[in-house]
Amino acid sequence: MSQGNGVDFKWGSKRGVGVKNKAVQFYESFVYEGVEYFVYDCVYTYIKAHYETCIAKLVKIYETPARQKMVRVVWFLRPADIRHFLGDYEPRWNELFLPSGDQPKAVSGVCQLESIIGKCNVVCTSKDKRNSEPSEMELKMAHYFFNCTYDVVRCKITDKFTDEIGGVKVEQFFNRKGSKKTSNHLNETNIGPKIVIETRNDPSTILHSQVNDKAEVRTSENVLPKRSSHSFPYKKRKIEGEKSTIGRSTETPQEEEIDEKLELRLEERAKTCKKVIDVTERPYAVSLSKSLLLPWDERLQKAQELGTLVLLNNLDPSYTSYEVEDLVFHALNEKVEARMIEWSPITNTYYGRALIIFKTKDAAESAISKLNKRCLSLGDGRIVSATKGTLSKPGNKEKFSGHLVIEQAALQKRRQEMRNAVSTSHCSQSNSIENDMAIEWLLHYERFNACRNALYQQQMTEIQDVKSKLKSDSIIVASLS
Amino acid sequence: MGSSAEEYAAFEQRVGRTVYFDNLSPQVTESVLRTALDQFATVKSVKFLPNYIGPSNLPQCALVELDSAKKAKEVISMIGQYPFMMSGMPRPVRARHAEMEMFDDRPRKPNRKIKCSWLEPSDPNFQVAKELKNLTRKHSLEIQFVHKLQLEEEEKLAKQQEDTLKVHYKKFKMIDGIMADKTAHRLARKYNLRITDE
Numbered sequence: 001m002s003q004g005n006g007v008d009f010k011w012g013s014k015r016g017v018g019v020k021n022k023a024v025q026f027y028e029s030f031v032y033e034g035v036e037y038f039v040y041d042c043v044y045t046y047i048k049a050h051y052e053t054c055i056a057k058l059v060k061i062y063e064t065p066a067r068q069k070m071v072r073v074v075w076f077l078r079p080a081d082i083r084h085f086l087g088d089y090e091p092r093w094n095e096l097f098l099p100s101g102d103q104p105k106a107v108s109g110v111c112q113l114e115s116i117i118g119k120c121n122v123v124c125t126s127k128d129k130r131n132s133e134p135s136e137m138e139l140k141m142a143h144y145f146f147n148c149t150y151d152v153v154r155c156k157i158t159d160k161f162t163d164e165i166g167g168v169k170v171e172q173f174f175n176r177k178g179s180k181k182t183s184n185h186l187n188e189t190n191i192g193p194k195i196v197i198e199t200r201n202d203p204s205t206i207l208h209s210q211v212n213d214k215a216e217v218r219t220s221e222n223v224l225p226k227r228s229s230h231s232f233p234y235k236k237r238k239i240e241g242e243k244s245t246i247g248r249s250t251e252t253p254q255e256e257e258i259d260e261k262l263e264l265r266l267e268e269r270a271k272t273c274k275k276v277i278d279v280t281e282r283p284y285a286v287s288l289s290k291s292l293l294l295p296w297d298e299r300l301q302k303a304q305e306l307g308t309l310v311l312l313n314n315l316d317p318s319y320t321s322y323e324v325e326d327l328v329f330h331a332l333n334e335k336v337e338a339r340m341i342e343w344s345p346i347t348n349t350y351y352g353r354a355l356i357i358f359k360t361k362d363a364a365e366s367a368i369s370k371l372n373k374r375c376l377s378l379g380d381g382r383i384v385s386a387t388k389g390t391l392s393k394p395g396n397k398e399k400f401s402g403h404l405v406i407e408q409a410a411l412q413k414r415r416q417e418m419r420n421a422v423s424t425s426h427c428s429q430s431n432s433i434e435n436d437m438a439i440e441w442l443l444h445y446e447r448f449n450a451c452r453n454a455l456y457q458q459q460m461t462e463i464q465d466v467k468s469k470l471k472s473d474s475i476i477v478a479s480l481s
Numbered sequence: 482m483g484s485s486a487e488e489y490a491a492f493e494q495r496v497g498r499t500v501y502f503d504n505l506s507p508q509v510t511e512s513v514l515r516t517a518l519d520q521f522a523t524v525k526s527v528k529f530l531p532n533y534i535g536p537s538n539l540p541q542c543a544l545v546e547l548d549s550a551k552k553a554k555e556v557i558s559m560i561g562q563y564p565f566m567m568s569g570m571p572r573p574v575r576a577r578h579a580e581m582e583m584f585d586d587r588p589r590k591p592n593r594k595i596k597c598s599w600l601e602p603s604d605p606n607f608q609v610a611k612e613l614k615n616l617t618r619k620h621s622l623e624i625q626f627v628h629k630l631q632l633e634e635e636e637k638l639a640k641q642q643e644d645t646l647k648v649h650y651k652k653f654k655m656i657d658g659i660m661a662d663k664t665a666h667r668l669a670r671k672y673n674l675r676i677t678d679e
Contacts, residue, residue, distance in 0.1 A: 300533065311534065314617045317582045320589045331597050342530050343582030344542060345503070347624055351617065352582070355533060375600040375610035383600075383613045392537040400506040400540070401632075401639040402572030404646055427563035433649060437571035437642050438564030444638055445504070445575060448631045455627060459620045466616055469609045 008033045011063075015039075023065035030061060030069075035119060037061075040172045042122040045073070045115045055096060055120050055144060059108060059168050069113035074099065074166045074173075076122065077150055084322055085155045089148075096122060098173055100149040100162050107152060108166035122146065124174050128161050131174035138175070296339065299357060300391060307361040309389030310368055314382050317343050317352030324354045331376050331384075332367050334358060345449075348456045350463065355389050364388075381467050402441060486591045492581075497550040498525075499579035500557055505541035506568045514545055517567050521559065522552035530583065536628050544579055553578070571642065 012029030029038040037043065039061055044053040056073035063069055077099055079091035091097075099107035123134045123142040139145070148159045161170050303309040315324060317340075324338035341353040358364035371386040378384060429435060502514070511527040518524050525546040532539050547553045557576045559565070564573035581587055600610050659665045669675070 297531070313621060314613075316595075318590065319595070320587055321585060323589055323593075323595060327595060327597060331599070340582075340585055341533060342585055343580055344530065344535075345501075345577070346535075346539075346628065348620060349582070351620065353534075372614075374602075375607060375614065377598050377600050377606075377610060379594075379596045381613075383610045383617070384597075385614045385617045389534070391533055392535055394537060400508070400569060400572070401538075401635050402642075403506055403569030404571065404639070404643055427559070427565050433646070434566075434571045435564060437645075438566070438573045440638060440642065441572045442564060444634060448627070448634070452627060455623060459616075459623070462616055462620075463613070466609060466612050469612075470606050 026062045042120045074108045096146040097150040101153040303357040308358045308364045310356045311389040315352035499546045501579045503542040523548040
């Protein structure tokens with residue numbers, strides 16, 4: 001983390017100091033790598049190890065007492081980010097969505113100023129009367145446009161704009177009329193002086209040095225979201241039995257509590273008490289991979305090449321892909337893409353499996369090792385297991401064992417029959433050779449059905465046997481609904 | 482995802498009228514399936530299930546949505562009674578009722594809460610959890626083995642049938658031959674039998 005000694009950086013005019021912490025200095029603008037940025041500019045941000053940039057609107061620019069340059073931003077959503085909720089809406093390729101919802105923390109976030117890589121021209125094409133309609137020229141110049149908001153609480157796309165987005169007046173998101181300067185309103189409620197980064201870093205160095213000790217890894221990871229600099233607030237996550245704010249230092253502005261919290265964390269580490277994580281929906285799915293535009297099959301192939309593919313086993317087969325994404329998000333703190341493998345009669349139906357694409361190879365590998373070293377237990381006593389995902393190679397399209405072809409049919413007539421039989425689908429007559437052979441196949445199917453059923457039955461007994469050893473007082477009561 | 486109860490109920494109905502086909506040849510396409518089932522019911526949609534991690538030469542599987550649950554039942558019982566061939570013989574296809582978990586685009590169950598927790602080595606259940614994990618691994622290997630076995634058996638059966646067919650084919654050719662070179666007629670005359678040739 002560079003500490004503000006970059007040559008290509010200059011602060012603009014000051015705006016004020018933090019309400020709670022006078023050491024936090026707010027600014028109107030800054031010059032970074034030769035570009036001048038103002039509050040309410042739209043920018044591209046890039047976070048290390050991600051495939052894709054994010055587009056965001058600068059909402060606040062400030063420097064922490066530790067001289068870290070931070071920005072508070074509202075992230076625009078790409079259609080792919082909310083692909084599960086698009087419904088009938090067909091977004092254009094250069095369309096964005098403005099997040100909305102009455103939880104300011106769910107739509108805005110903080111990130112380091114250095115993650116900004118350039119300006120982005122975003123125009124609003126909404127017919128809302130507070131919005132000045134963009135000229136044709138402006139539309140041509142625009143990289144992206146937005147017309148709708150996406151309610152992160154209700155997961156709905158609408159063309160209505162609420163008065164405030166993430167604590168910022170909605171007018172700031174509409175096109176500016178003329179060259180009107182941005183109004184200088186400081187929203188009292190939302191200026192939390194945030195020196196979070198500093199508090200996060202300190203303990204992380206302590207904790208990461210103890211990574212070998214399994215008991216402590218969990219705590220360090222729970223308390224300190226590793227990717228916190230760009231993490232969205234996942235406030236819905238509840239940690240029962242402990243102060244629910246502990247894991248949430250990312251978004252808690254009260255730096256007065258820091259020492260106290262640190263102690264709490266240490267205490268917590270000593271105890272290593274068990275926590276039950278309620279897997280709820282993420283505030284909204286933010287997937288940053290550019291490859292999202294590719295069809296899923298190609299993405300899978302690519303993920304396999306990149307080593308970002310993981311296979312999870314022993315999930316509840318009734319989970320949906322989306323729920324698995326939630327689960328990984330809450331348990332491993334990673335935003336991933338998941339796809340449940342469809343249940344098929346040729347596998348044991350007790351086991352639900354899912355293919356997961358992680359953002360980076362490191363994330364995938366650390367997830368596998370975490371799941372192998374420790375045990376992630378699901379509600380009904382399932383323990384998730386993870387392996388590297390390997391896709392099967394496409395099979396031979398031409399040959400299908402069991403379909404016979406006679407190279408030269410003897411009789412012209414017979415050949416004709418054969419050809420018809422091959423090209424059409426039919427029920428076979430009971431007086432033909434074909435029927436006899438078909439019966440042999442059915443017998444074969446049945447034999448393997450029986451064989452599988454026997455195997456699954458045996459597997460289930462084995463599972464039950466082991467499960468019965470679980471101490472029921474400490475395992476979470478099965479929440480089978 | 483605000484999956485409402487109605488959406489879920491609609492999905493349940495869709496599952497009810499869907500038939501799951503397996504043992505399909507890789508040459509079977511949507512249009513083949515549609516034409517094949519056209520005679521029994523109206524096909525609303527066809528979806529082939531991808532095989533991402535299974536053995537690569539597994540037969541294809543598909544979900545076929547028909548116009549009603551009744552029709553789905555009829556088709557399944559018909560295919561259960563008579564061997565039904567698609568795009569080749571003699572290996573018949575199989576049909577069964579679809580299950581919810583066969584749909585990758587299923588909506589989430591309303592009001593379901595998922596909970597998870599990390600078990601620590603100090604946890605009394607940790608060893609048991611480890612054991613469960615190993616069991617999962619073992620089971621998936623077992624399943625893989627059965628797959629392999631089945632594919633081998635299928636190979637064998639196909640080979641055997643091919644041989645049988647060749648023998649039959651030879652017989653037909655022979656009969657054909659003696660009919661063609663009038664051997665049959667000569668023999669008939671010799672034994673004083675009547676022969677009717679069409």
